[in-house]
Amino acid sequence: MGNVTPMRHEAAPEVEELELDLLAEALFQRYGYDFRGHERTALRRKLRALLQQRSLRTLSALQGQVLHDPRAASAVLRALHVPSATMFDDAEEARLLRQASTACLSGAALPKVWLADCAGAEQAWTLAVLLAEQGLLARTELHCTVASDELLAEAQDHTIPLERLAEYQASYDRAGAAIGSTRLADYFHITGQRAVLLPQLRSRISWAQYNLVTDASFNEFNLIVCRRALPDFGPLLRQRVLQLFHASLAPFGLLALDRQFDENEALAAFYRPLLPMQPLYKRVA
Structure with a gap:
């Protein structure tokens, strides 16, 4: 078989927009996953990459596969959901979460943390290590939710190739490892060529x-x-989700977002920034 020619996007913009609507509707009606309120530019970018991977020319062709082949639907859902994280892959996020956990969990009797739409086991494990560093994990409940049963099974069964721990050590150091906790491997149980988070840390994750x-x-x-x-x-979906978080956040709890509140954000009056120019907010009302 010769090399696959990269897909040419020949559909007119208005036709591709209709195809995108129909594909989102098909995913919702057939499988119950609702991407109809997602940002269109992000959907198109992810789906165009998937079209090239599957050597398809149009979203309509992909929709036909989604409706009749669960494996194709699984590939689409995986492409559209949050990409899997690797441990300490976002040093800024790790530093922000370290500050957040110190600020709001230290004084709580039985603190609860929610990683909403978690980016897989390694994002959860990163936060578990951060909490263990600060002596907070043993009394903290870490609730991690993912969008599909397939992602759930992968997160629960996850292990790391042993050779990747060295790479993760460098990421851990860049994130500012706590004094006295300089070996990431100390948090892992190693069997053969695979590593998994220690049971006493995993037991705090639901x-x-x-x-x-x-x-x-x-x-x-x-x-x-x-x-x-x-x-x-x-x-509209963003507002719906922020309202959900507001209903789920304890008084004086912290909300860690992707960006700062807009000036006209309806919920902004209920929150105060914990750090200058950072999307980390304390609920005050």
Whole structure:
């Protein structure tokens, strides 16, 4: 077989927009995953990359596969959901979460944290290590939700190739490892060529399938983190999700977002920034 020629986007913009609407509707009606309120530019970027991977020319062709082949639907959902994180892959986020956990969890009796639309096991493990560094994890409940049963199973069964721990050590150092906690490997159990987070750390993590678009508030939290999924949400969906977080956040709890509140943000009056120029907010009303 010869080399695959890159897909040419020949559909007129108005036709591609209609195709995008129909594909989003098909995903919702056939599988219950609602991307209709997602930001269109992000959807088009992710789906065009998937078209090239699958050697397809149009979203209509992809829709036909989605409707009749669960494997194709799984590929689309994976492309549209939050990409999997690697440990300490975002040094800024790690530093922000370290400050957030110190500020709002230290004084709580039984603090609860929600990683909403979690980017897989390694984002959760990163936060677990940060909390363990500060002596907070043993009394903290870390609730991690993902959008599909497939992502849930992967997160629960996740392990890391042993050779990647060295790479992660460098990321850990860039994020500002706590004094006295300089070896990331100390937090892992190693079997053969695979590593997994220590049982005493994993036991503080609860995993669940949860749909930010349709599901209701399920608990009250001292810290809610949603930095990686929110950029893909359109304005109306973003407002719906922020209202959900507001209903789920304890008084004086912290909300870690992808960007700062807009000046005309309806919920902004209920929050105060914890740090200058950072999207980390304390609920004050």
